Amino acid sequence: MAETLQIAFGARFLASMVPGERGRVTLVRGPTSVRHRLMEMGLTPGTDVRMIRAAPLGDPIEIQLRSYRLSLRRSEAADIEIEAG
């Protein structure tokens, strides 16, 4: 779905990043409490992120931000818009 949106709107999402890729958060969407939690964990607009890897079964993913590692599901990562870092 993320890929479709990307083609449609030209936006990139955290969920579609490949391991090693870097980016910068531009927008965090999703349900209020999830969005607030993600932002409190440091995923605020303007934050640099790097995709590290996906779990063995492909989901969740591990990212690096603000000098720590965070894991989140692809469904949450699909709500985080990024631009090339």
Added chain:
Amino acid sequence: MSRALVVGAAPPALMRIAIAGNPNSGKTTVFNALTGLRMKVANYPGVTVERREGRMRGADAALLDLPGIYSLSARSPDEVIARDVLIGHLEDSPLPSAVLVIVDASNLERNLFLATQVVELGLPTVMALTMMDRVRARGRTIDCALLSARLGVPVVPVVGTTGEGIAALRDALAHVGPQGSRGIERMMPPSLEEAIDEAAEHFRSNGAFGGVRPRALAALWLAERLSDGDSTKGPAGQRAAARWGPTNEKLLATSARLAGALPDAPAAAIEARYRYIARLTEGVISPPASGDPAAAPPDLTDRIDRVLTHRVGGPVVFAAVMFGLFLSIFSGAEPLMDAIEGGQRFVAATVAAALPEGALQSLINDGMIAGVGAVIIFFPQICILFFLLAILEDTGYMARAAFIMDRLMSRVGLHGKSFIPLLSSYACAIPGILATRTIEDRRDRLTTILVAPLMSCSARLPVYLIVIAAVFGDRPMLKSAVLFGMYAFGTVSALTMAYLFKRSLLAGPRPTFIMELPPYRVPRVAGLIRATWHRSKSFLTEAGTVIFAACIVIWALSYFPGPPAMAAAVSSARGEAAGVDAGQPLAVEALAGSERLRSSFLGKLGRLIEPVIEPLGFDWRIGVGLLSSFAAREVFVSTMGITFAVGEADETSPELRHRLASATWPDGSRVLTPLTGIGLMVFYVLACQCVSTLAVVRKETGSWKWPALMFGYMTVLAYFASLAVHQIGLRFHLGA
């Protein structure tokens, strides 16, 4: 202002210092280093968030280790507790006289999110920067003096594992004074600052929060109010009203105005705080020695994770770790459990020799000693499990386990963090349920709790073993297959029920999985032992009392009112015994016991329910076993021993096996056929026959609603599954 009063008053005899910090920030290591070995572990009233308190060495101060949290916004039970302690609004917990806030220096920005919130409360505060060794290893330095000057609180660098800086920290805590009068930096957008000012007026006049800055209270209140939509109604509204006191029109108007002026004010506040943190830390951390952090070689954690979360290697290592965990719980505890059983038999024999036969001897032996035994028999397993869980937790592997398993668990609507509690439940549902505390989402946690007792615990094993031995005789392959089948059946049932609960009763918004993957570290043995002991001890005191009480009740039900006439019973026993076993005195005694049970309340109950359980293929004697198992499943074997007049019995007793196998209905057909055996085991797989589990669930969920639901659905499930096995089996002539 009331804070001035607190500060100006004569120093209290005992300082009370609350320790706040992020999970994985080294908070517990600092707590342990400051307190030494003395500490008290309890639960906060009404919830089972661990309350750890200790006395600071060399100072008159009590240290309260708050649960690790990421924010004061209070979305999880842990956060609510920590926040309420820090604003002095928790039952039995007066406002702390000082706060120690722990900040992981290697992860400064995110740790400062909580830390700045805590500093802003305005209590006398000391900040400890932990993991300084890791910062140095990255070739960086931190200017603590600069950070301290900017924050207005002392900042002490420490390395918890080596004790470096602990003396300085102790000194800073002993001399901590009120914060400067500069107040909170106005970091928020103007409309939010304005709303905070207005709301602060309200809290300034509210005496309940003396000692905490009204502006900080205002910010917390607005964040809570604007995050939850309409939080004034329902239980959430009641809790909010209890915490924040009555709201008035003016306060509500303020929040409404803010909601209009700044859509999603809480998000704006979070962004503003991170911008503030960027200003705070500018020039505080030296740039990395190598320039670009990406150019630095991957650190140890990275190298370990390349194996442990590898597509192939990850699951392999994970399976090995889980197998090892399972194996140690099962076999590691065995010698100790045997020793406990031996000790129990010895004590019972001593009592039997010292006391005349009768109600008192029976109460002590069959009630009290059996009751104590039923509690401590689990103790070795629980200690081992808690120790291993502490290792997984402290090394950082627990987070990887959740990372690896989340995909599978999400298929049934659960969380990666549900895996360990469910796995632990193979040993015993109680530690499994206690291990669900790490699950933030209430629905995910309740679902995990509700299905955990379906995982076949070690108390079911003796039942499986005796029944399998009785009905499948000497066919080892078949026996193993049936045993494995029971475990598999329990697991599938648990996952299926989780799926159903998540789609009905506990359906909620899309489940989330947002979890930090902390760096790997070598656990401290002292910390592991401490955590193991205190958690295991709380099992003894909390669940133990209920199990003990239940054993006494079951004893009384099975002992009273006693046979109509003891003499008649013994003579009838003798008569029967003559036909059975050449009138050995032991057999006579056993038969007298059987007769007593038959005429007891429990025996009467067994016969009362016989019509209900007959369609399942069970007679009243098995009914008695089922009923007594509701205290604890393993009682089944000893009750069967009494019911079938074998006397002392355990699952290896050949005689009990034989008696069970040869028991007949009045018409002469066998009671325990392979079919009824399977039906009986299916019942045990599914039924919630464990008072202790229910007691723990009551404690964990804070209401009888959930244990009642658990008991209800599991009993219904057990009955109908067992009924289906028997009736379908009969239809296909598998009864013989």
